[in-house]
Amino acid sequence: MQIYLPIAELPVNIFMILSMGGAVGFLSGMFGIGGGFLLTPLLIFTGITPAVAVATVTTQVVASSFSGVLTYWRRKSIDFPLAFVLLCGGIAGSAVGVWLFSLLQAVGQLDLTISIAYVSFLSLIGGLMLIESVRAMLRSRSGKPVSLRRPGQHNWVHGLPFKMRFRRSRLYVSVIPIAVLGITIGFLGAVLGIGGGFIMVPALIYLLRVPTNVVIGTSLVQILATMAVATVLHAVTNQSVDALLALILMVGGVIGAQFGARVGQHLRGEQLRALLALVVLSVGLRFAIDLVLEPVDLYSFSVLSGGGQ
Amino acid sequence: MSGVAANSGLLARALLALVSLLCLAREGSAETLVTALSEPTVKITSNFTGAEIVVFGTVERDATTVERPDAYDIVVTVSGPTETVVTRRKDRVFGVWVNNEAVRFMDIPSFYALHSTRRLNEIADEKVLRDRGIGAANLEMRAEAGVNDSAERIATFRDALLRLKLQEGLYAQRSSAVGFLSPSLFRTNIPLPANVPHGNYKVTVSLFRGGALLTSEQQKLRIAKAGFEQFTYSMAHTNALVYGLATVLMALGTGWLAGVMFRKE
Incomplete structure (x- = not known):
């Protein structure tokens, strides 16, 4: 069944979009990530312009992360002060990101920036995760206990000024690295249409040593708020949020996420991380190939103004 | 010497005769077009996957119309609201394909479909078509030229733009797509693709005979969400x-x- 999207201005097959949302939702439920980094490229592949795809996926991430936040809230595993500091950085980062987004679009280098950013971030994060999870698997096989949190062990991050106490995370650290992390993720989220969970979760665990049970809930709160702000900013600056497309994606996504979460519960943590690393790496590779191979058509055009006003 | 003068006098007289003959022919060919669209507004709703409009009309002749052996030719063009586009070319920079050079084209039609009874070059000369801006290749595309923009460079980008527009179905040219149902009644079905831009359109019907444009008629079409x-x-x-x-x-x-x-x- 074809349905015409009011902002993307093209008809799409509603079942295809639903199943895309469902498939990405499945992975996101299984791995506890937003899945924006998978959904945005899929949408671009169906012919939706990168501008609309990125902006609309931010809206979809709002829905999926809110659903997650409610769950973690009930379990009381959210550190709100920590989320608040991340968020302040996140909003600043998003504003810069949306501004850069419109600038790059005007200069014609948006697609390239998105591709290069995807390649570098996905391969970096994917590679790190793969190494870490394989090590954890080897460790657990040799019978040693797997522990991510080593209390008493501090790194350079803990030597910075402006310290603040985060009770639920049992942390006493400087707000600088937290705000910087927030800014980075808000910025990436706005430019790439990704929630940034796959960057945030490892950063909170390894860099700040936040307990794992608090990390996902807290990172979801930050992602929710940042993406909500990014949606509004995209709507105001670029008019590129397609509400209908977002709704179809959300419906597919939340259903897929439920099944994904159930499958995820039967897998071990390090196995999940290794699988996710492979998914992340393969998406990165896909973008790298596109950048290096000679395109079928060297020419392209984009409408700057007029036509359908 | 006198021979040359006589010759030039003859030439002048012949030219005068030709001009008056042409004027006569103009007056004589008193054809008028009466045209209509199947619908003045095409609505884009949730189930829109493209549409089709029917353009039809008759060639009206009056008593002074000169009977000639040539058949009538009809050219129907549907042209969309104008837009400014930028055409870019990718080049390899450090092993990566990057949008590099670009040319901006101002006020080009966002959509352009041309239907005709025969191939355009059979209907009229290139010059006639060019003067009237008939045919995708003859559309006026004003390039925002830089200082060192050569005409060839602009032409290359312009050709690429035309090719891309054709590929996306936003420009189309179909000969033998206008049919005569009777000696004077004609019709054509013009498909509008799903990605058709919305806005105000102009539908122009032109009547040709023997390589000359006799008359043309314009209708308004609106495509709206x-x-x-x-x-x-x-x-x-x-x-x-x-x-x-x-x-x-x-x-x-x-x-x-x-x-x-x-x-x-």
Whole structure:
């Protein structure tokens, strides 16, 4: 069944979009990530312009992360002060990101920036995760206990000024690295249409040593708020949020996420991380190939103004 | 010497005769066109996957019309609202394909479909077509030229733009697509693809005979989003902030609903 999207201005097959949302939702439920980094490229592949795809996926991430936040809230595993500091950085980062987004679009280098950013971030994060999870698997096989949190062990991050106490995370650290992390993720989220969970979760665990049970809930709160702000900013600056497309994606996504979460519960943590690393790496590779191979058509055009006003 | 003068006098007289003959022919060919569209407005609604408009009309002749052996030729063009586009070319920079050079074209039709009874070059000379801007290749495309923009470079980008527009179905040229149902009644069905831009269109019907343009008629066509599509689009553009906030609320609602529906306990 074809349905015409009011902002993307093209008809799409509603079942295809639903199943895309469902498939990405499945992975996101299984791995506890937003899945924006998978959904945005899929949408671009169906012919939706990168501008609309990125902006609309931010809206979809709002829905999926809110659903997650409610769950973690009930379990009381959210550190709100920590989320608040991340968020302040996140909003600043998003504003810069949306501004850069419109600038790059005007200069014609948006697609390239998105591709290069995807390649570098996905391969970096994917590679790190793969190494870490394989090590954890080897460790657990040799019978040693797997522990991510080593209390008493501090790194350079803990030597910075402006310290603040985060009770639920049992942390006493400087707000600088937290705000910087927030800014980075808000910025990436706005430019790439990704929630940034796959960057945030490892950063909170390894860099700040936040307990794992608090990390996902807290990172979801930050992602929710940042993406909500990014949606509004995209709507105001670029008019590129397609509400209908977002709704179809959300419906597919939340259903897929439920099944994904159930499958995820039967897998071990390090196995999940290794699988996710492979998914992340393969998406990165896909973008790298596109950048290096000679395109079928060297020419392209984009409408700057007029036509359908 | 006198021979040359006589010759030039003869030539002048012959030219005069030719001109008066042409004028006579103009007056004599008193054909007029009466045209109509199947619908003046095409609505884009949720189930829009493209549409088709029918352009039809008759060639009206009066008593002074000179009978000639040549058949009538009809050219129908549908041209969309103008837009400014930028055509870019990718080049390899450090092993990566990057948008490099670009040429901007101002006020080009966003959509252009041409239907004719025969191939354009059989209907009229290149010059006639060019003067009237008939045919995709003859469209006026004003390039915003830089200082060192050569004519060839602009032509290359212009050709690429035409090719891309054709590929996307936004430009189309179909000969033998206008049919005569009777000696004077003609019609053609013009498909509008799903990605057709919305706005005000001009439908021009031109009547040719023996390589000359006799007359032409213009109709207005409007392609507009309707219902939900129209509501969403105008909200997104005129009330961007409200639209953004509403979308976020919708997302929150969906997320909450999902949580409630799938809660295990």
